[in-house]
Amino acid sequence: MRVNYQREMEAVVASLADARPTLLLQCCCAPCSSAVLEVLCAHFQVTVYFYNPNIHPQSEYEKRLAQFDKLLPAAPFAGDVRRLAADYDPAAFFGAVRGLESEPEGGARCTECFRLRLLETAKKARELGFAFFTTTLTVSPHKDAAVLNELGKTVGEAVGVRFLPSDFKKKEGYKRSIALSKAYGLYRQDYCGCVFSRREGAGAAISGAGGGNFDKP
Numbered sequence: 001m002r003v004n005y006q007r008e009m010e011a012v013v014a015s016l017a018d019a020r021p022t023l024l025l026q027c028c029c030a031p032c033s034s035a036v037l038e039v040l041c042a043h044f045q046v047t048v049y050f051y052n053p054n055i056h057p058q059s060e061y062e063k064r065l066a067q068f069d070k071l072l073p074a075a076p077f078a079g080d081v082r083r084l085a086a087d088y089d090p091a092a093f094f095g096a097v098r099g100l101e102s103e104p105e106g107g108a109r110c111t112e113c114f115r116l117r118l119l120e121t122a123k124k125a126r127e128l129g130f131a132f133f134t135t136t137l138t139v140s141p142h143k144d145a146a147v148l149n150e151l152g153k154t155v156g157e158a159v160g161v162r163f164l165p166s167d168f169k170k171k172e173g174y175k176r177s178i179a180l181s182k183a184y185g186l187y188r189q190d191y192c193g194c195v196f197s198r199r200e201g202a203g204a205a206i207s208g209a210g211g212g213n214f215d216k217p
Contacts, residue, residue, distance in 0.1 A: 005138070005149050006170040013043045021131035023164065024049050024084075026121040030067035031188050032136045034075065034180035035173045036166075041077045044132065048072075050085040051120050053093040054113050056195040061088050067186050074184050084124075092116065093194065105197050111147060113194065118152050122159040132164045139168035139177055142192075 023044035027033040033048060040046050048068060055061040065085055072078045096116040100109035118135060125133040134152065138145045145167040156163030168174075181188055191198045 003146065003149070005145050005165045005167040008165040009167075012164060016043060020045055022047070022129070023132040023134065024121060024125040024128070024130040026051055026117055026133065026135040026137075027068070028052060028136050028140075028193070029064050029189065030071045031181040031186050032139045032177055033068070034071055034184065034186070035177035036136045036139055036168050037071075037075065037081060038077045038176070038180070039168065039173070040134075041079075041081060045080065046078075047082040047084055047128075047130070049121055049124060050083070051117055051124070052193060053086070053089045053091075053116070055193040056090065056198060058088050058090075060189070060193070063187060064189065071184055071186060075180070086120070086124075092120075101196065105192065106142070109196065111151070114148055115151050115155070118148075118155045118163075119159070122155045122161050122163070125161045126159050130161065132162050134164035134166055136168065138166045139173050141169055141174055145169070 021044055023040065023046050025033070025036065025040065025046050025048050027036075027048045027050055037046060037048070050065050050068065052061065052064070055064060068083050072081055072083060093113065093116065096112045097109045100107075100112060103109040114135075114137065118133075121133050121135065133156065135148060137143050138148050149163075149165050149167075152163040152165070178188075180186075
């Protein structure tokens with residue numbers, strides 16, 4: 001039976017009553033984070049965690065990270081959100097996907113990339129004493145919420161931090177992220193992030209198959 005992760009998240013939120021627990025949010029980019037923060041900040045004390053060793057090149061990593069300095073001060077719902085960024089470490093990504101370099105975008109290589117980012121976020125959440133962790137990745141229509149939620153749950157149980165289930169693309173979350181990105185003048189990238197997705201995007205554009213604005217790091 002297909003799981004409705006949006007409803008699962010709503011059930012967790014309902015159980016919180018008046019509590020506002022801490023949550024570490026693995027953020028792929030500011031545009032996707034905008035709509036997610038709008039949902040979460042009413043219920044959690046959120047710290048955004050920019051851990052994305054997949055992003056290539058380093059200048060792109062820094063450009064995407066800098067967008068949070070535009071979003072967080074401008075968005076009224078993000079008034080008490082804190083920002084935490086990991087050092088740029090592409091070796092961690094290449095180690096995680098070794099042997100999967102030829103996999104198509106959206107395949108096994110991406111799954112291992114998700115696993116790495118969720119695992120390191122869970123570890124950071126445990127280290128810093130957060131009650132929950134989750135990811136913005138489910139806001140993208142290009143990402144399988146079931147894969148991400150199963151990975152998050154497994155990682156959370158292994159590390160000892162509660163994973164918040166989600167499917168942020170529901171209730172037009174992705175459309176909302178586009179609207180907020182335009183409102184705050186955020187840079188919206190045109191490839192997922194890694195060198196492999198960048199090549200595939202360029203190839204699609206050259207062949208006339210697309211390649212436009214994926215918004216799916």
